[in-house]
Amino acid sequence: MRPWELQSRYIRVLAQRDQHDVLVQAAEDLIDGISPVGTMRRYVHENAAPDFLIDEAFAAVPIWDGADHVPVVSVKDRGEAARSRLALEKSKKFLIRAYVDPASLSKPNFNNGEPVWSDPDLGGASTFPAANQATGDVDAVRQDLDTATLQHNGLSGAGVAVAIVDTGIYRPHLARRLGFNPALDIGNSWTPPTVATKPGLNRVGHGTMCAYGVLAVAPNVTLLDYPLLLGRPAGEHTVRATISEMVLGYFVLIWRTIPQAALVVNNSWGIFHPSLDEFSPGDPRRYIDNPMHPFRLYVSLLTSFGADVVFAAGNCGKGCPNAVCLQRTAGMIMGANTYHEVLTLGACDVHDVRLCYSSQGPSIAGMFPQKPDVTAYTQYLGSKVQRGPRGFEPDTGTSAACAVASGCVAALRSRRPPTATDPATMIAVLQATAQPVGGAVPNYDYGFGILRPVAAGHSLGIIP
Template identity: 75%
Template sequence: MKPWEMPTGYVRVLAQRNQHDTLVQAANDMLEGRSPAEQMRVYADANAKHDFVVDTEFGAVPIWDGADRRPAISVIDRGKKARSLLALDKSRKFLIRAYVAPASLAKSNFNDGEPVWSDPDLSSNYALPPANQATGDTHQVRQDLDTTTLQDNGLYGGGVAVAIVDTGICRPHLAKRLGFNPALDVGNSWTPPTLATTPGLNRIGHGTMCAYGVLAIAPNVALLDYPLLLGRPAGEHTVSATIGEMMRGYLVLIWRWAIIGSISQSALVVNNSWGIFHPSLDEFPANDPRRYIDNPNHPFALYIWLLTAFGADVVFAAGNCGNGCPSAVCLQRTAGMIMGANAYDDVLTLAGCDIHDVRVCYSSQGPAIAGMPPQKPDITAYTQFLGSKVLRGPRGFEPDTGTSTSCAIASGCIAALRTRQPPTATDPAAMIAVLQATALPAGGAVPNYDYGYGVVRPVAAGRSLGIIP
């Protein structure tokens, strides 16, 4: 049975399973660019007795000793040591995607007693907020961030890879807007199997806007195109992306960055201008251990932690559900709307302000959803300026907007600093601390739930790091 043939009411989950040769091979097939479906059909036939239907197109992703068990690794363990620790055949547990009747989830012996987790739908943070008038342009943002001083000190982003985890990059549009052809590492980019486009040649849209924001601050970075928001379960045409789709792409990114070392740059920044807009999108009720939005032990947290443990800076948007003018998709809910990975301790979470350092009315505020670290956002960066011109409205080009843009600007600031401050010198947690400590205080006593520690100041951060005199 195919996923699109599921009876009405079935729930999509990520199910933990014990290691099996077919699951190891399915994961390996995906990493090497082959379809895992053949291996998964074998696995599904052998497990037909279970109360779930396996999505054979998804394949399998390793979680090694389980979602809440993290190996002892560090930034310097990339390469040979990472291969020995995280080889696929060392993974005792794998996740598969399955479709389940809700009544089966209540059975004590469901899935052989192994846990399952939510696989909720996701979206970009670019649903246009009501306030869509530009308050400045790219030049003014660069002035506010003093990019001249960054570049006078050689901080252009050279030797830094930035993964744009979004809807895909249109490189020709970026070249037209920026006046130069940005570096794009096609070989280390990754396209979900359900997409026909190639890296750098995706439709102009949200992902291109995010890439522009990064390049506006750090023009010499090497972009990695990860259009994971366009991945979708086979046959579920109304779904734009799920956490499971993100995990597949993140596995590829972790594999190439930390394990086989094909990403040759000395630093990696991962830009995530996406999230879950409303608690109703999670299939499971409050306080259920299978949830994603308020569960720090969801398997996706392991993948984020692996990236940061191996030295990648992971940046997330706070969201556009702030009290003042929340995006329509928030359904007027504004409290506790920083959820899931956007609220993890390991990531830098961005609020948004205009070029005058005033919080934009839609920028999501803390505290984060109950059950997650409450002190979010971490810092604030610029948005609501005329920049990439990816969207034309009735009055002309629309501004780059939302905390999506703030997230990309912050990623560009980090990439600039990483030019001369590799993760072996300052790990991601320390970089977050520096950015917090050097932010321009705003909103009263800091930290606060509107601005976090204040508005990003990369030059002050560079001086704190000793890379700017």
């Protein structure tokens, strides 16, 4: 049977395996942009089992001593010296993707005694039809953020790479809307093996909207196109992207961008509802409320190397939650969007009013509760990636807020590299300089308040 023919009775997981020469080679194939199928086929043949079907198209990624072990790296590690710390042959453990019979999970020696983890479906924190009226335009956003002062002080994103982890970028549309052709690093971008389009030429949509939000604040950044929300297990046309696609993409992103002086990673995506996690509450294999899920290893590695990782809070707030939330609004900031080391964004309009769909804290039980961290602007007419019955739709959702925030961080990184201010300190500065809103600070509606990049620049000493 093929993987997609097993969905009705098997579940998809990320499985840990001991190092094997085939797994090392498959990881190298990924880095080199080569299909891993030919390499993995021998491993699949040698490890065939009726209740454990290995997905040969996934390849393998290193997790060194296991998902709870992060190699010791720092913001000062660069180039080959950094890569030597993450050498594939040093990894004692690798992750593969498999389809398993749920009845087999409780067997004493299932997967040779090695752990497995949830691989739930994901989606973008996307536009929201029930609140599709623009409250302003992109110029109002720029005015509220005082981007003129940022650029007057050389804070335009020059020298900073921004990875758009999304549905892909269509660069020609950005050029038409912005009046200039934004920089795109094709060599350090990456496309999942199941996606045929080239970097910068993906269909106009959610990812292009996010790239526009970044460029509206920091026009001189260099974009990296990581259309991971388009990636999915081969043949599974009915599912969205999965957390395993993020694991693959983050692995490649780390390997390719270690030499970057400054990197911001925009993640306007998340898991829509707890029911999408295959495992029950309290199960250590879960993703949504498990701080030890292996995806966190890659997030931790990125921040250790100095990358600023920015996430959307989601669109399940009290007032008008997105339909995919199934009316659930409590504890709906989940998974990676809750990690302590990421900057998580709520959403407000250009009048500083929280949008009714912006997800509120506390996060799902078991994870860092104080989210969102800060709030940024959304619901503005900007990218014009979608036309509705009354004209162009605004850029909405915590997706757009996340992108605007990534632009703010990139602007500050123009003159404040991670070797001077590490990501954790940058988050603390952004929290301390945010405009307080909503009573006690922090609160679960706005976090520490609305992002104020100029105030942050003053605090960092890069704006007089």
